[in-house]
Amino acid sequence: MTYTVGEIAKKLNVAPSTLRYYDKEGLLPFVERSAGGIRVFHDTDMDWLELIECMKHTGMPIKEIKHFIDYCVEGDSRINERLSIIRNQRDRVLVEIENLQARLSMLEFKTWFYEQAQANGTTSFYESLTPDDVPVEYHKYFERKWRADKEAAEKGESPKKYRAV
Structure with missing residues (x-):
């Protein structure tokens, strides 16, 4: 089956101008x-287009995608280069996933924190929290506070007031 630019753009959920730009x-x-x-696009062209879109969405610049495509066109003599490009991009994505997981973890913690604040009617509820009061996965967000509170107690000082963010 054959498709026009508009039809294939709809299948890929991109603007027709994007496909024209890729061609250019x-x-x-x-x-x-x-x-x-x-x-004129064919069903078999979808594999190429989906890979181009995948690479673009992983942050690969168009120029690098072009190098990859050129290596594909050159054939089997460039398998090593193609594999290297794919591995590098995969590694970039893995790092990005780790970064996103860290951001998600912070947002999960803040969701818990503000749900607790809402239930307590104040954000200052956390001043008296102990490790037993906090889910284990959120301890890392309280460690500085607990360490500072312990140091203050050892010096006979009052714990420092914290402002909730």
Whole structure:
């Protein structure tokens, strides 16, 4: 089956201008043209387009995607380079996933914190929390406070007041 730019753009959920841009940048060397010069896409082109979109969404610049496509066009002599590009991008994504997990963890903690504040009617509820009062997965967010409170107690001082954020 064949598709127009508009039809394939709809399937990929991208603007037709995006596909035209990809073609202009040399990312679509496989796309045929009709006798009238109109781009004609086939079902088999979807694999290429999905990979291009995947790479783009992982932050790979168009120029690097172009290098990858060029290596694909060159054939089996460039398998090592293609594998290297894919591995590097995979590693970038893994780092990004770790960073997103850390952000999600902070947001989960803050959700818990503000739910507790809402239930207590104040954010200052946490001043007297002990490790037994806090779910284990959120201890890392209280360690500085608990350490400072312990040091103050050892010096015979009052615990420092904290402002909730």
